[in-house]
Amino acid sequence: xxxxxxxxxxxxxxxxxxxxxxxxxxxxxxxxxxxxxxxxxxxxxxxxxxxxxxxxxxxxxxxxxxxxxxxxxxxxxxxxxxxxxxxxxxxxxxxxxxxxxxxxxxxxxxxxxxxxxxxxxx
Amino acid sequence: xxxxxxxxxxxxxxxxxxxxxxxxxxxxxxxxxxxxxxxxxxxxxxxxxxxxxxxxxxxxxxxxxxxxxxxxxxxxxxxxxxxxxxxxxxxxxxxxxxxxxxxxxxxxxxxxxxxxxxxxxxxxxxxxxxxxxxxxxxxxxxxxxxxxxxxxxxxxxxxxxxxxxxxxxxxxxxxxxxxxxxxxxxxxxxxxxxxxxxxxxxxxxxxxxxxxxxxxxxxxxxxxxxxxxxxxxxxxxxxxxxxxxxxxxxxxxxxxxxxxxxxxxxxxxxxxxxxxxxxxxxxxxxxxxxxxxxxxxxxxxxxxxxxxxxxxxxxxxxxxxxxxxxxxxxxxxxxxxxxxxxxxxxxxxxxxxxxxxxxxxxxxxxxxxxxxxxxxxxxxxxxxxxxxxxxxxxxxxxxxxxxxxxxxxxxxxxxxxxxxxxxxxxxxxxxxxxxxxxxxxxxxxxxxxxxxxxxxxxxxxxxxxxxxxxxxxxxxxxxxxxxxxxxxxxxxxxxxxxxxxxxxxxxxxxxxxxxxxxxxxxxxxxxxxxxxxxxxxxxxxxxxxxxxxxxxxxxxxxxxxxxxxxxxxxxxxxxxxxxxxxxxxxxxxxxxxxxx
Numbered sequence: 001x002x003x004x005x006x007x008x009x010x011x012x013x014x015x016x017x018x019x020x021x022x023x024x025x026x027x028x029x030x031x032x033x034x035x036x037x038x039x040x041x042x043x044x045x046x047x048x049x050x051x052x053x054x055x056x057x058x059x060x061x062x063x064x065x066x067x068x069x070x071x072x073x074x075x076x077x078x079x080x081x082x083x084x085x086x087x088x089x090x091x092x093x094x095x096x097x098x099x100x101x102x103x104x105x106x107x108x109x110x111x112x113x114x115x116x117x118x119x120x121x122x
Numbered sequence: 123x124x125x126x127x128x129x130x131x132x133x134x135x136x137x138x139x140x141x142x143x144x145x146x147x148x149x150x151x152x153x154x155x156x157x158x159x160x161x162x163x164x165x166x167x168x169x170x171x172x173x174x175x176x177x178x179x180x181x182x183x184x185x186x187x188x189x190x191x192x193x194x195x196x197x198x199x200x201x202x203x204x205x206x207x208x209x210x211x212x213x214x215x216x217x218x219x220x221x222x223x224x225x226x227x228x229x230x231x232x233x234x235x236x237x238x239x240x241x242x243x244x245x246x247x248x249x250x251x252x253x254x255x256x257x258x259x260x261x262x263x264x265x266x267x268x269x270x271x272x273x274x275x276x277x278x279x280x281x282x283x284x285x286x287x288x289x290x291x292x293x294x295x296x297x298x299x300x301x302x303x304x305x306x307x308x309x310x311x312x313x314x315x316x317x318x319x320x321x322x323x324x325x326x327x328x329x330x331x332x333x334x335x336x337x338x339x340x341x342x343x344x345x346x347x348x349x350x351x352x353x354x355x356x357x358x359x360x361x362x363x364x365x366x367x368x369x370x371x372x373x374x375x376x377x378x379x380x381x382x383x384x385x386x387x388x389x390x391x392x393x394x395x396x397x398x399x400x401x402x403x404x405x406x407x408x409x410x411x412x413x414x415x416x417x418x419x420x421x422x423x424x425x426x427x428x429x430x431x432x433x434x435x436x437x438x439x440x441x442x443x444x445x446x447x448x449x450x451x452x453x454x455x456x457x458x459x460x461x462x463x464x465x466x467x468x469x470x471x472x473x474x475x476x477x478x479x480x481x482x483x484x485x486x487x488x489x490x491x492x493x494x495x496x497x498x499x500x501x502x503x504x505x506x507x508x509x510x511x512x513x514x515x516x517x518x519x520x521x522x523x524x525x526x527x528x529x530x531x532x533x534x535x536x537x538x539x540x541x542x543x544x545x546x547x548x549x550x551x552x553x554x555x556x557x558x559x560x561x562x563x564x565x566x567x568x569x570x571x572x573x574x575x576x577x578x579x580x581x582x583x584x585x586x587x588x589x590x591x592x593x594x595x596x597x598x599x600x601x602x603x604x605x606x607x608x609x610x611x612x613x614x615x616x617x618x619x620x621x622x623x624x625x626x627x628x629x630x631x632x633x634x635x636x637x638x639x640x641x642x643x644x645x646x647x648x649x650x651x652x653x654x655x656x657x658x659x660x661x662x663x664x665x666x667x668x669x670x671x672x673x674x675x676x677x678x679x680x681x682x683x684x685x686x687x688x689x690x691x692x693x694x695x696x697x698x699x700x701x702x703x704x705x706x707x708x709x710x711x712x713x714x715x716x717x718x
Contacts, residue, residue, distance in 0.1 A: 018247075
């Protein structure tokens with residue numbers, strides 16, 4: 001390591017390794033994936049992996065991604081809940097591709113992916 | 123990015139309770155379940171709540187599991203990690219509110235009043251991974267110092283912060299550095315005192331175990347400030363985990379070029395070596411420590427010349443305590459004003475204390491200076507167990523003194539503690555309740571200093587021994603009132619004439635107990651009684667004839683056959699034969715045996 005810039009580059013890279021190592025702050029976007037038996041059977045794990053991977057790629061440090069238990073609508077799993085700006089958005093029947101789109105459109109750019117929302121599909 | 127982090131405490135307390143096995147079992151289970159890409163298991167330094175170890179925290183939920191066993195690992199993985207259901211039975215009960223929701227850790231009594239500066243990374247990062255330290259702004263302060271500040275600016279910043287030595291004496295750190303900088307000489311040294319020897323103190327140990335890079339970074343900053351290119355960490359060989367993690371940390375820092383030649387591409391070069399102490403308490407004294415690093419027998423020498431002028435190998439040297447160093451990077455990054463905003467006027471910042479003795483929450487706490495003893499003992503420490511009455515707190519180990527119950531509202535800082543006859547010391551805080559005999563406590567600490575006196579100067583070598591013998595007379599019930607006065611006189615003589623800090627402070631435990639608990643001393647001398655019922659020679663066990671049913675249980679359990687009597691008739695204890703072991707009292711089902 002020969003310069004302060006190198007140190008800072010390493011620090012930013014390592015930051016994503018230690019994201020989620022605290023209780024989410026008030027200004028953080030919280031994403032929860034329903035991962036009870038129903039969710040896992042419907043394919044929640046690849047969805048979760050996609051969310052983590054996409055957040056990693058984009059170096060998002062203000063996001064807390066975790067799992068939760070059964071959300072209660074097993075037939076619409078995998079379900080992803082996004083808590084942003086005091087609102088709760090419930091995305092249903094998720095796939096890894098849809099999950100990546102939610103990160104890009106909703107979390108990064110603030111455009112809700114309404115086509116996946118529960119309200120639009122019930 | 124990981125969706126969840128499991129932090130397992132790897133401090134000495136939890137390690138001695140099997141936390142390594144828990145960690146390994148977790149790693150295996152997570153791997154077997156194929157979760158290792160999304161769940162990260164890490165071993166960290168001390169969380170502080172050692173009484174409830176082994177401790178584990180699962181983020182982002184912030185679930186604080188206490189007293190975890192290896193057998194609990196499966197349940198935690200199956201329930202919490204796989205299904206997202208928190209295992210409530212293992213939660214630290216303070217973290218759960220009435221509605222069953224998890225409270226933030228910082229809202230619990232133990233953590234609420236704490237403010238973690240020196241301990242900020244303990245229980246957060248993996249001390250064996252330099253990358254994690256860097257993720258939490260590690261080595262940023264060193265980079266800032268080397269590229270943006272002159273050595274004088276560094277010293278000015280430290281001086282302005284008001285940081286004082288955390289080893290106990292409280293000498294202003296900035297001034298110490300300035301002396302060393304001003305001393306002429308090509309070769310200078312930076313040393314770190316990690317020879318933490320006070321009974322009941324484990325602050326430095328926990329910092330080295332939980333955040334070794336902070337100490338390394340700070341020593342490099344000190345090297346830049348005074349113009350030194352070599353540092354030594356003097357650490358006790360009795361701290362194997364600390365030594366191991368420090369060695370790993372130094373190795374990693376060298377690999378990254380954060381120690382060695384031309385750090386951050388500047389002209390500054392600095393390297394560090396570890397020197398192990400062989401277990402002598404006196405080597406925590408600065409001149410003795412340096413003599414020991416030089417390879418000689420660890421004995422102090424008179425000052426002046428002070429180490430800043432003529433220290434290690436005869437060169438200008440600074441020696442600071444581990445905790446002092448742990449504050450430095452933060453002061454550089456956040457500024458002197460931020461640091462000076464905490465604490466009291468003459469004692470800035472925070473102080474780490476190791477809580478021990480008769481207290482609920484044994485562990486490590488860091489509080490802003492000026493917090494009262496009451497807040498530490500009752501609010502953070504949870505008070506004395508079994509509803510016993512708080513009697514006194516001992517700070518400063520064998521060099522310090524007792525703070526009696528009526529002074530419990532004294533705000534803690536360097537000057538207040540000295541004013542009431544104790545001292546900050548390195549931060550050991552031993553709590554005593556009504557069952558502790560203060561004479562016995564003074565005797566315990568004096569026995570320690572008699573043992574650890576290096577023998578170089580007479581007042582300490584002979585004086586402490588004579589003082590110890592006088593204390594023995596008191597606890598044996600053979601002392602006279604004149605002996606108490608003689609004791610006090612001898613205490614002052616030892617303080618004034620000893621060569622180094624060990625002897626100069628050795629009588630403090632006696633002086634402070636004499637000052638606040640003279641009535642207990644007098645009870646031993648005049649009434650031949652030990653009010654707390656500790657000193658065996660003054661104890662007498664007796665059987666209350668009215669309550670004794672003659673069941674013979676005590677007689678059968680007495681190891682020396684001192685109890686006699688017929689079945690169904692009251693028994694008697696022969697005081698000549700009795701060795702005061704207390705077994706009879708423990709065994710008696712009718713409460714017929716009393717001691718006094």
